[in-house]
Amino acid sequence: MAISTNGMHSQDWLVNDSGDYIALNLEELALPEKPYRLYRFLTELEDILDTITDDCLRIQAIMPLVRKLLASSYWLQMEFSEPPIDPGWSVEFLYDEYEFPLTIQMVAWLPGNISPIHNHATWGIVAVVGGQEKNKFWRKVPTLKYPNRIECIGEKILVPGDIIGFTPDAIHCIEALGNEPVVTFNLYGVTAYEKRWKFDSVTHQAKNF
Template sequence: MVTPRMAGFITRLAGLFDRVADPHERARAAADALAGLLRAGGILAPEHTEPDPRRYRQHLVHVDDRARFSVVSLVWLPGQHTPVHSHACWCVVGVVTGREAETRYRLDPAGRVVPAGTAVNLPGDVCWLVPPERDIHRVCNDGDRKAVSLHVYGADIAVRGSSINQVYPDPAARPRAPEHAP
């Protein structure tokens, strides 16, 4: 189920896709539309804000009937995070509630991911990316309460399952001790 405000947003996105072909322009226009939606409030049905105690949770809110875009809510409990990853398509993100920290990475000459900066996004903040620009990142709920963000992807997430293209080793992870045979 989608709320009436979400239904209006979806209609606006579909119209945008009928008029705009360039991925950068689509992402920018979708970001503007999402910013307006976030200001309106009351945008997600309760079932799209349910967390999972083990990991961040993805709820598919809507897939365009022509598979041009998907709207997804991500729900995070404190400390939950994505892997370090890149995307298969452009993405627009807006924070509904809570706090999300995004650490961006770049590849060094040896092909290793290295931190390139961190941004904290609060309710109402909107950001976007179009691969391959600023595409490698990790997102974390670094706050003390549940966070919910709304994502618009330029792909059919119902078919793909996720917008993640590639997962990278986390440079902050501690190496595991070798296992010893008995």
């Protein structure tokens, strides 16, 4: 299970608050002579957070580092827990330091499982390491009666090597496809939990998630 390093079948995506999913130019990946270790990744990541405040630009600056980390440090790709049948998914924390504005996880989903429709209330980056993951993208279309009404505006199937970034109010849901677990490397900023929602596309309601 290894993330693509040649870019042939890989793509970087950015999903904004309006639900638009934008294909980004994929930078040529040059692996360093020495392993690109997690501590170096975190150091460079902190520099980006200190200098870039725009979420879209920040995500685009971080994505090449994520690709380099996963291609160079193969051990990370195996740092996940086999998901149990109930609830059908698992989360393995790789890094979560008090008062440091980052959380890094390895997440695994059993095939057939579907997440709630949700936002993240922070910027986030997800790199697919194994399996196939279908993302559906949603947009808020409020009315006087239903201020949390949403509509689906598209979907994309992500495969190993693909990386997708989300702005804080981007709304999506995921479905694990195929016959093997979907394994992803997930990186998030500081979550504003009071602004994190799950949406019901039938009743047009939203609840804290």
